[in-house]
Amino acid sequence: MINGHRIIAVLPAYNAERTLTQTVADIDRAIVDEVILVDDASRDRTVEVAKLLGLTVIVHPQNRGYGGNQKSCYAAAVAAGADIVVMVHPDHQYDPHYIDALTRPIAEGRADAVFGSRMITPGGAQRGGMPYWKYLGNIVLTKIANFVLGLRLSEYHSGFRAYSREVLTTLALEKNSDDFIFDTEIIVQLKRANFRITEIPITTRYFPEASSIGLRRSLMYAAGIGRVLWQYAWSRPAVQPEEARP
Numbered sequence: 001m002i003n004g005h006r007i008i009a010v011l012p013a014y015n016a017e018r019t020l021t022q023t024v025a026d027i028d029r030a031i032v033d034e035v036i037l038v039d040d041a042s043r044d045r046t047v048e049v050a051k052l053l054g055l056t057v058i059v060h061p062q063n064r065g066y067g068g069n070q071k072s073c074y075a076a077a078v079a080a081g082a083d084i085v086v087m088v089h090p091d092h093q094y095d096p097h098y099i100d101a102l103t104r105p106i107a108e109g110r111a112d113a114v115f116g117s118r119m120i121t122p123g124g125a126q127r128g129g130m131p132y133w134k135y136l137g138n139i140v141l142t143k144i145a146n147f148v149l150g151l152r153l154s155e156y157h158s159g160f161r162a163y164s165r166e167v168l169t170t171l172a173l174e175k176n177s178d179d180f181i182f183d184t185e186i187i188v189q190l191k192r193a194n195f196r197i198t199e200i201p202i203t204t205r206y207f208p209e210a211s212s213i214g215l216r217r218s219l220m221y222a223a224g225i226g227r228v229l230w231q232y233a234w235s236r237p238a239v240q241p242e243e244a245r246p
Contacts, residue, residue, distance in 0.1 A: 009036070011035065011038070013069075015046060016091055020090045024055065028096070028097070028099060035055045036076050038058045038069050040063050060072065067177045070087065077168070094204055099162075105198050106163075112164045114197075138155055149188065151197070156183070156187060160202060171190070180217075181225055
């Protein structure tokens, strides 16, 4: 706990057998009260390993996709009484040691959502092994999204995030995609609801066992983000309320 807040880490898992043990070992249980893993119909021993590690395990009998997995993660965490929910990818690409820094702004009442950013520290993403074409794509898509949404985020595509309970019980997450663009759709929802978003710098590591989508899926992802931003641009009211949330 931090400041008496119950913190639950959720792990959206798919074929994470080889990296799950190290990921869980790096989660500070002095901060995190419970770890929930949602398995998205893995074809390896992810579920067996998760149970041996003592995690709370939920299994999708059929693959629902990255966004669909997150929906189950957040619903389970809210049902388990979480005040703050932090998403940790079990492929060990993101470093769980940042959980304290990621959740503290919410526990201290300074933010409603916190994103771990690979792009804040100059050159940090590339030092972690991010492919150059992904690095450039991240920059371009982030600039476009910031322009459309009127935000100043350093990146929109990190999967290392923390949300308050209020965020997860207020936003209509079930309306979002079951695919990778879920992460952008929730940012649009946060913007519409005037929730406070902040970022912290993180490091990441790219290695063979870490999950990563290829060029073709990345192009499809970029097109999906374009559709989300287009819909936002054409559906927003002419005059938007500027009052901040209490």
